[in-house]
Amino acid sequence: MPFRDHRPETRTLLGAQLVFNIGFYAVVPFLAGAMGTEYGLGAAAIGLVLGARTFSQQGMFLLGGMLADRWGARRAILTGCLVRIVGYATLAAASDFALFLLGAVLTGAGGALFSPALESRLSHADRPAGTTGSGSERGSRRSVFVWLAITGEIGAVLGPVVGSFLLGWGFDAALTMGIGVFAAVTVLLWYLLPAEPEHLPPDREAGVPAAAPSAAGPRWACLRDRRFVVFCALAGMNMLAYNQLYFAVPIELSRRGLDGAWLGALFLLASVLTLLLQLPVSTAGLRMGPGRALAVGFVLEAGAFTLAAVTSMHPGTAPGSMAPLMGTVTVLILGHMLLTPTILSLIPSFVPVHGPASGRGAYYGLAATCGGIAVLAGNAVLGQLLDLTDRHSWWPGTPWVPLSALTLLAAAALPVVLRGHHSDTRPADPSAATGPAGRTR
Template sequence: MPFRDYPLETRTLLGAQLVFNIGFYAVVPFLAGAMAADYGLDAAAIGLVLGTRTFSQQGMFLLGGMLADRWGARRAILTGCLVRIAGYATLAMASGFPLFLLGAVLTGAGGALFSPALESRLSHSDQPSGSGDPGRERGRRRSVFVWLAITGEIGAVLGPVLGSALLGWGFDAALTAGIGVFAVVTVLLWWLLPAERAPRPQDQGGEVPAAAPSAARVRWACLRDRRFVVFCALAATNMLVYNQLYFAVPVELGRRGLDGAWLGALFLLASVLTLALQLPASTVGQRLGPGRALTLGFVLEACAFTIAALTSVHPGSATGSMAPLTAAVAVMIMGHMLLTPTILSLIPRFVPAQGAPRGRGAYYGLAATCGGIAVLAGNAVLGRLLDLTDRHHWWPGTPWMPVIVLALLASAALPVVLRGQSPLRPADSSSTTAPSSRAR
């Protein structure tokens, strides 16, 4: 579906994601440098602050999703914006380690509240309207998560540009701009985003369901659904692979004796490919269907690391070429573009049909938390393998073999997990997601 054809609420949420990312990337990429240069923190303290920020966001996604189900997505989104403002304000006041640590926790917690709530609310725009054949209607509609990927990437590109421009006035200027960005987002969302209708005990026919689950039971249902937990564990490979832009790619540049400045060019390549090809990639994914799109996406990610492994060299042995690494990043991004919207659009299939209308935040939160755990554990294993490979002179591509195996495993297993999962029925969406009058 073209962007302009989505309802105002959906376009508002996508715009919020754009601005939220601008505010994030205008500050966080420069946090380590500011702590070292302006405040004299040592490497251990900086690493702890950055690690705590990541953990407080990724680790709290499930909790943030559950709060979105309890409070409603609108309240969770607005609270997430306010918590991130508090985090940036704390960083602006910080002059030593304790306040930097607190500000990092608040910054991460704000994202943990914001993202699952926004994704769960956007997921309702992915459903058919209730008229006609659902399968045919979905076939004509581009997933809203394609636009979420595009708007998020635009923010990830513009944010560092804004942050770099503001650093001339000091890190506090970037923090002040970030606070201003999030304040604007909060006001606009409070004004434009309608509140959810309170859940009713009756269905559309006026009959009370015989065994309607409690709200608390629905919130924990994602953890009791073994099929969904397996889906999240396999899908988390996508986040592990994508995060190698921050770990494996810089390591490979160093091993090949290439200048670190090339890293910026590879990040730019990833952004350009996403902005230019996300829509065509989504069209390919629609034509393939979810199962085959997942298979192709993970096979592409496995191919990317196969290229990296086959062309890898031991540190200091030779000056490598940028061409294989550039090809690996391009292939990886192609796989990521197929996978991310597909995975996000499939999550509502696992939500119980008789669940509460606010039952999706926990599902999106669990998926994100599994991704964070995969990145934490995966990077630890890869780092250990890198040390062992260099110490014992194993084949230089050895550290990347686990990523290849995991991607191939996900490509084969996820279509099997999806068998028997019925697409969302139109009635499910119309009976649970209609908004009330706009709340001021």
Template structure:
């Protein structure tokens, strides 16, 4: 029997990412409104449900990556789809807070199983062919750039589908989401090749004699990789400000929520139009310089936000400085996320298929989630103190700019002697909704 065509498998995974994002963004952006208007939950309950969904996904990425290594990517991806279907079905059946909370946790857990397995499987296709140029070599574009584009298309088309279905109620959007994920599951069941044999048990998870992590948790013992993940997590914290401090800044300027939608549209348009050329530029620069340049752009975005900030209720406020902040931030994000994800296989002790790359991708995502959790908590307190004591309105942006500058300076040092510097620098901007 001839081996499966890797190009066909890559196309299948890219199509799955597109449909998976459509199903996610057709429902989740409207969840808070539906819980409040259709089911009468208060703000505290809604916040807890949304927070539980995010934490169950970000906090379980490492676990999902470990399962991908133990089960194989195919089984982990299919399980992730089924768990998300179960989560949406629970939300559809919910009429009180406990079921909404359970549905949100299952929805997040499905993403935590799906994304690390898909990224680790695609990373094999991103490796250079034997005797050929690396993924970053001339004439060969990384597969990850197409994952970026398909993921962003799903993030744009999903809300359009959700908005069209909301006229029939939130249950209609949930039913459409279930149908979308069922379609993905059937497609992947028939199209993905069978996983290779699972690794042996025993010392694979924990060394019984010492209690120390075995090969399955080798990523936690790789100190250089942990430092890399902690610094790189600044990228996710920075991108998350589109959901946190940017809306606060719009509120200070007296601009309504319609402008926030316009800013998200700007971010999507820039990603779809510029991901290819930005990735090509990063490939020519090399990973160290690309990381420095990306974080310098992020620092410049936050410096712009600080310098142009206004006190609450300022008259004649313009949206242009906020648009400039978002545009520069997205340019940096397009350069950073690809570089970070493409460098992860180089930290593996062995480049083989069973080297545990799912856990490495999972740890990187989990560190980003921790950075968002801790960073946003600190920023929230700083925003409150700034308003209470009438500090300079740009104060909350300064720590973000300083963190970006620290990452720009430190990451090239961490990458010195990087095992396999195959600088493919194209990867998804929004692969783990």
């Protein structure tokens, strides 16, 4: 569905995602450098601060989603913006390790409150203006999470540009800009984002079977739904795969004896591909249906890791070519573009209807937390394999093999998980079954 045909509430949420990402990427990518050069912190302290920020966000997504269900998505979104403002202000005031650590944790907690609530609210808000949202109409249009991926990626591209410009005045200038951005988002959302209706519309009209209500209530139902937990564990392989842009790909670049400046080119390639191809790729996924889209997406990611494995080189050998890594990133991003909106679009089909707060925030939060756990565990194993491979001169592609195997497992298992729960022949419905979305922070 064209962006202009979405309801004003949906466009407001997508705009908030864009500005939120600009504020994040204008500051956080430069945090490590600022702590080292401007404040003299050591590598161990910097690593702990950055790790605490990631853990506080990924680890608290489930809690953030539960709070969104308890408070309402609007209140959770606004609170997330305020917490991130406090986090940035703490970083601006920091002069020692303790305050940097506190500021980083608050920054992550703000994202953990904001993102699940926004995704939950989007899944309810995704109806074109002036329509009742019939199942036949909604089944033929593109998921709103496609636009979430695009707006998030635009913010991820523009943020570092803004941050680089502001760093000429020092890191505090970037932090001040970030505070201003989040303050503006908070004020605009306060006025533009309506309160949740007393009873959110059920998803029956889309033909999606709702799960049986849980005796533990909507906030804990996601943990008691074994099928959904398995779905999240398998879908988390997508976040693990995408995270290799930041972990394994830079290491592979170094192993090939290529200059670190090429890393920026690979990131730019990923962003350009997302901005240019997200819409046509999502259209292809819509035609495939959710089960086939998940299978094809994970097969593409497995293909990317296989390409990296067969072209990998031991460090210290003759400099390699950039072409294999560019191919790896291209295929990986194509799979990611197919998977992310599809995964997010399927989550509401697992949610039982429980009246005014149907538990979607907790479901989105659990999915994100499972992805974070997959990244933490997967990167730990991959790091060990990289060290062992170089130390014992194993086949240089060895570290990529588990990634290929895990993504192939997800490709085979997810359609089975969906079978009997969500029609495999019907396109993912963006409202009842409506994008790491594009680098949401």
